[in-house]
Amino acid sequence: xxxxxxxxxxxxxxxxxxxxxxxxxxxxxxxxxxxxxxxxxxxxxxxxxxxxxxxxxxxxxxxxxxxxxxxxxxxxxxxxxxxxxxxxxxxxxxxxxxxxxxxxxxxxxxxxxxxxxxxxxxxxxxxxxxxxxxxxxxxxxxxxxxxx
Numbered sequence: 001x002x003x004x005x006x007x008x009x010x011x012x013x014x015x016x017x018x019x020x021x022x023x024x025x026x027x028x029x030x031x032x033x034x035x036x037x038x039x040x041x042x043x044x045x046x047x048x049x050x051x052x053x054x055x056x057x058x059x060x061x062x063x064x065x066x067x068x069x070x071x072x073x074x075x076x077x078x079x080x081x082x083x084x085x086x087x088x089x090x091x092x093x094x095x096x097x098x099x100x101x102x103x104x105x106x107x108x109x110x111x112x113x114x115x116x117x118x119x120x121x122x123x124x125x126x127x128x129x130x131x132x133x134x135x136x137x138x139x140x141x142x143x144x145x146x147x148x
Contacts, residue, residue, distance in 0.1 A: 045073035063089035091116035
């Protein structure tokens, strides 16, 4: 009996050791954001303002952007919430989305940069969670999709 238990435990340990580690998501680039300000209203939720930018070519042929975003913690019904500070490429825009954070004293945002190259539409995005008291943060770009 003891021998069979040892054999089973050994087999399980070997199978666990053989499972590869789950790799972290690849980070294609990071977008720096600063001048973050959070304002909350009772009742009604919160709003934030922040500046965010990226140079041309941060991934592939992505155009540069420099914008001010105003995400809301309440549903936005598709209302654009990022305004370009400088001229952007035709068909290029930025959006930010407020997500549920892991704690009340934290903020979680997802930012999307969408642009066209010929007939192809690209969408680069990333999410970040940070303390609500922060004035700057970086968004890691972890998703890049293209639709022909």
